[in-house]
Amino acid sequence: MKGELILNCNCTVFCPCVVSLGKHPPTEGHCQTWGGVRIDEGHYGDEDLSGLNVGLMIEIPGMMSRGNWKAAVFIDDRASHAAYEALVKIFSGQAKGTTGLFKVLVGEFLGAERQPVSYETDGKTRHITVGRKIEGVVHPVSGKDKDEDIVISNTEYWMGPDITVATATKGRLRAFGRVWDFEGRSAEICQIDWHGPR
Secondary structure, eight states, X not given: OEEEEEEEESOSSSOTHHHHTTSSOOTTSSEEEEEEEEEEEOEETTEEOTTOEEEXXXXXXXXXXXXXXXXXXXXXXXXXXXXXXXHHHHHTTTTOGGGGHHHHHEEEEEEEEEEOEEEEEETTEEEEEETTTEEEEEEEOBOSSTTSBOEEOSOOOSSOSOEEEEEEEEEEXXXXXXXXXXXXXXXXXXXXXXXXXX
């Protein structure tokens, strides 16, 4: 699966999990995050997933590496039944491979829902809407050279090795009894190249 992922969380400064790989707690002691995935190309077995989008909600009670996460996934309502089932397996960790960590770290999978998921890029800004559940606008944080993004490269982060430092000008979630607003908080943009078990 190749494409792009964005996350917006409750950390007040850039997420410490990227460089500490879960050995440092989130800045608020716990993590609440929503995310969006744009699948440019991908498949699960013979099922083509290209062109679909996915929304995520993740809640982590302390350090990322200690597990006991709660997670939910919002699947593009354009997905076929087979593609829906495939994406639930991928994002719940059942498919193993890159996202297999979810199977280990998520203590409670809150569920999967079909929703209209829009993921749009306007210049450097990403807009994501997941029905009435998530509304987000994420853009890179400016560096000294305004034409170059601030990128943390060559990491061992599970999502991908190169993470663009970003922030949210809109970051609202209302789902599964949670009501979050992370405007002005930490965000990440990551090009993904995920695979199944090897």
